[in-house]
Amino acid sequence: MKSATPKVLHEICGRSLVGHVVAASRELDPAHLVVVVGHAREQVTAHLAGIDADVRTAVQYEQNGTGHAVRMALEELGGPVDGTVIVVCGDTPLLTGETLAQLAATHGADGNAVTVLTAEVPDSTGYGRIVRDPATGAVTAIVEHKDATDAQRAIREINSGVFAFDGNLLADALGKVRTDNSQGEEYLTDVLGILREAGHRVGAAVGTDHRQILGINNRVQLAEARALLNARLLERAMLAGVTVVDPAGTFVDVTVTFGQDALIHPGTQLLGATHIAEGAEVGPNTRLKDTRVGAGARVDNTVADGAVIGEQASVGPFAYLRPGTNLGLKAKAGTYVEMKNATIGEGTKVPHLSYVGDATIGEYTNIGAASVFVNYDGEHKHHTTVGSHCKTGSDNMFVAPVTIGDGAYTAAGSVITKDVPPGALAVARGQQRNIEGWVARKRPGSAAATAAQSTGEKDSGHL
Secondary structure (H helix, E strand, O other), X not given: OOOOOXXXXXXXXXXXXXXXXXXXXXXXXXXXXEEEEEOEHHHHHHHHHHHOOOOEEEEOOOOOOHHHHHHHHXXXXXXXXXXXXXXXXXXXXXXXXXXXXXXXXXXXXXXXXXXXXXXXXXOOOOOOEXXXXXXXXXXXXXEOHHHOOHHHHOXXXXXXXXXXXXXXXXXXXXXXXXXXXOOOOOOOOHHHHHHHHOOOOEEEEEOOOHHHHOOOOOHHHHHHHHHHHHHHHHHHHHHOOOEEOOHHHEEEOOOOEEOOOOEEOOOEEEEOOOEEOOOOEEOOOOEEEOOEEOOOOEEOOEEEEOOEEOXXXXXXXXXXXXXXXXXXXXXXXXEEEEEEEEEEOOOOEEEEEEEEEEEEEOOOOEEOOOOEEEOEOOOOEOOEEEOOOOEEOOOOEEEOOEEEOOOOEEOOOOEEOOOEOOOOEEOOOOOOOXXXXXXXXXXXXXXXXXXXXXXXXXXXXXX
């Protein structure tokens, strides 16, 4: 990956590569789930603890091959395991729990000692080839690409790296794996030949979609997998009743949820634990992270992080809702409005060009254009409270902490530093004073002076 980040911690659609595999594996409700870690194990282990507290880790101090890795996992579990052991790769984020369940079902139904998940791929370069008995179709071997003959390299059925094993037979066979191959490693795939030679049944389950087994080895493949997973997520949403105007221009995380009849416009990114409720309309050109959008709300050209947008609320265009923003029913955060840690009551409007930070605003209040809630004194944040049914003038500054009572008004251009009683009008600005003739005296000969003189002559009747 040419990155300081370990490969399995690179993310697509809001989840790390290994996180996707862990999530798919959890769908089987396994008795044990062990992740074998080696390179950058401290980072990977800490990440795993954060996403699944029940995951166990086994350390492979020397990377001596896939067979050696599975031996380390069994040692972590105390030795052979009764029942079925499923082995998956940590860099296959498109693998689904449904496919793993089908593998486990085939393995049990056929009574196999080992069942390998295979797939037919357009280009098998780099993959282990599935070699079958021409007469019976049984799997006789898996040959790694580097060890394959030209004839074997022409085979398009490949090993996915996903297996279901009889736990006790697996432990015994791993003790017989040799390292006489081009890599000098213990290949897990050699277990198939060992079990077959011992008279045990080796089978295969052919996957229905070869893209599920795609492994990630560089950033080109990472982007390809992201596109495939994003398309899968959007297809699922659309089939559930969501309108996505342009799937190619819409991006979602696996943790995003939708209500029926939600409408998503192009250029929209929905990230984290975002939920779009029934009939809500989002986009275009909108980025929402960990944000809840209520039923019937409209969000246009907006960035929001950790916000709650109430039912039938209106946001944007060009709004920024920061963490802690909570818009009530039919509330409005309009054009070029920024909010942070603010609770906005039902029907209240902040229409344009304003900053509302660390504030509580009641119901059906209107905040005038170009208003600023001055919440920071250089060391601490302070809170502003504006009541219900208030009308605040344009170009107001509310210097926190300050409270505006219910039904109060504030005059345009005011700097409010003291509490305003309910029903009062607050005026906090200097008296206007006009200095006649100032331009002529201070800017003689200027265009302004000429214009003023011309206007004065017209007003006096002189031409």
